[in-house]
Amino acid sequence: DTEVTQTPKHLVMGMTNKKSLKCEQHMGHRAMYWYKQKAKKPPELMFVYSYEKLSINESVPSRFSPECPNSSLLNLHLHALQPEDSALYLCASSQEPGRGAKNIQYFGAGTRLSVL
Amino acid sequence: AQTVTQSQPEMSVQEAETVTLSCTYDTSESDYYLFWYKQPPSRQMILVIRQEAYKQQNATENRFSVNFQKAAKSFSLKISDSQLGDAAMYFCAYRSGGGSEKLVFGKGTKLTVNP
Numbered sequence: 571d572t573e574v575t576q577t578p579k580h581l582v583m584g585m586t587n588k589k590s591l592k593c594e595q596h597m598g599h600r601a602m603y604w605y606k607q608k609a610k611k612p613p614e615l616m617f618v619y620s621y622e623k624l625s626i627n628e629s630v631p632s633r634f635s636p637e638c639p640n641s642s643l644l645n646l647h648l649h650a651l652q653p654e655d656s657a658l659y660l661c662a663s664s665q666e667p668g669r670g671a672k673n674i675q676y677f678g679a680g681t682r683l684s685v686l
Numbered sequence: 687a688q689t690v691t692q693s694q695p696e697m698s699v700q701e702a703e704t705v706t707l708s709c710t711y712d713t714s715e716s717d718y719y720l721f722w723y724k725q726p727p728s729r730q731m732i733l734v735i736r737q738e739a740y741k742q743q744n745a746t747e748n749r750f751s752v753n754f755q756k757a758a759k760s761f762s763l764k765i766s767d768s769q770l771g772d773a774a775m776y777f778c779a780y781r782s783g784g785g786s787e788k789l790v791f792g793k794g795t796k797l798t799v800n801p
Contacts, residue, residue, distance in 0.1 A: 610794075611793070612793060612794055613731070613789075614786055615789070618787070626788070627736075658729060662730060667740040669782060670785050671719070673719075674721075676733060677730060677731035677732070677733075680730065
């Protein structure tokens with residue numbers, strides 16, 4: 571089972587709203603990732619959590635705030651977003667972080683975000 | 687920095703036939719991992735196949751196989767007996783075995799399967 575579940579599937583929000591994206595995995599994976607994907611482009615890494623601690627932040631604006639409450643759950647809190655933040659947001663997880671053979675990333679189906 | 691190049695923005699294949707998607711990469715490392723991901727219109731990125739650089743044997747997964755040419759830095763994906771469900775965007779990705787843990791993606795190849 572390599573299932574990563576993301577909710578909601580679609581989200582429309584205004585620039586003054588606060589919303590959250592949720593990602594869950596029950597595979598016992600200890601690394602979780604947030605990616606942003608614009609249309610017809612590859613995913614771009616935003617954040618990495620290793621053993622529930624933030625290990626990589628790819629200089630993402632502070633209007634995106636990640637949170638990892640436990641090893642199975644990853645949230646992305648959104649506040650004061652801009653229309654250019656509209657994209658597909660993908661979550662991924664891997665058995666272990668780092669550079670070894672166990673860092674094989676499995677992705678969720680994503681949340682399609684539209685900022686009006 | 688490592689780069690991944692997919693030179694075919696779009697490809698098409700007839701159902702039941704074979705198609706090969708190209709991927710080249712640039713690295714000075716000897717320890718690394720290569721991946722092919724498939725992203726159908728349903729959006730989920732699905733791992734198709736992976737290859738460890740230290741393994742000389744080409745990886746296979748059912749109808750999917752790779753031709754890994756380490757010296758040429760080439761990692762092509764062959765899809766045999768193509769099915770309508772194979773239609774998707776295919777991304778080639780690289781990950782260092784000793785440096786950054788980040789996945790480096792190519793720009794993708796959109797595969798159309800014609801009935």
